[in-house]
Amino acid sequence: MxxxxxxxxxxxxxxxxxxxxxxxxxxxxxxxxxxxxxxxxxxxxxxxxxxxxxxxxxxxxxxxxxxxxxxxxxxxxxxxxxxxxxxxxxxxxxxxEIALSTKKEVKRVKEALETMKDPYRLVLTLSLFEGMDYQEIAQITGQKEVTIRSQVSRGKATLLKILQQ
CATH class of the missing domain: 1.10.1740.10 (RNA polymerase sigma factor, region 2, helix turn helix motif)
Structure with a gap:
């Protein structure tokens, strides 16, 4: 090149x-x-x-x-x-560090994600921001797809609670 x-x-x-x-x-x-x-x-x-x-x-x-x-x-x-x-x-x-996005809601979600524990933060980041499906996330993390589905579901519930505070 x-x-x-x-x-x-x-x-x-x-x-x-x-x-x-x-x-x-x-x-x-x-x-x-x-x-x-x-x-x-x-x-x-x-x-x-x-x-x-x-x-x-x-x-x-x-x-x-x-x-x-x-x-x-x-x-x-x-x-x-x-x-x-x-x-x-x-x-x-x-x-x-300051969030790269200027939109308030995206910034709030990112800040809420940062307070979450690693497995939930990781799978939610890959799912919500990178647009990956459960199978892709499972391949990347080395976990079962069922585990990823569970973590995404629990992570979304936790994220929702954080955002409602």
Missing amino acids: TQKEIKKFYDTHYRRLFNASYRIVGNGADAEEIMHDTLLRFLQMEDPPAEPAQVSAWLIRTCIRRSIDRLRVIKRERIFKDSYEEPESLSAEEST
Whole structure:
């Protein structure tokens, strides 16, 4: 690919990948790193998919998987730090980033999602914002489709309660 083609490819896909990753990891710097890593992995592939739909699907699946992996690393780091740090040093917390959307309702939903536990937040993000069906979410997360349906249903009920407060 030429520089011009790479720039066009980047401009076409970066926003969707960043948003998908940000909704999962909740941190702009991590989301940007994951987005760049995903794009680089695709550009370095020896035999990339030819169809635009396949390219987009590969990119979003890879980005989501990398985001989930990053959540696991963050969780392990948090557990490790909690077991070795003094209680006084735990008082500093990272502030959340401003939502990218300007619509009030979407912002409220995103904020409510951030307060939810990981399995519900993840499946709702993939279902509501990424438009994935239960089967796709099950493939990405490695869980059964029935489990995903249950988590989406419970997550929606929890989200509704949060939004009504």
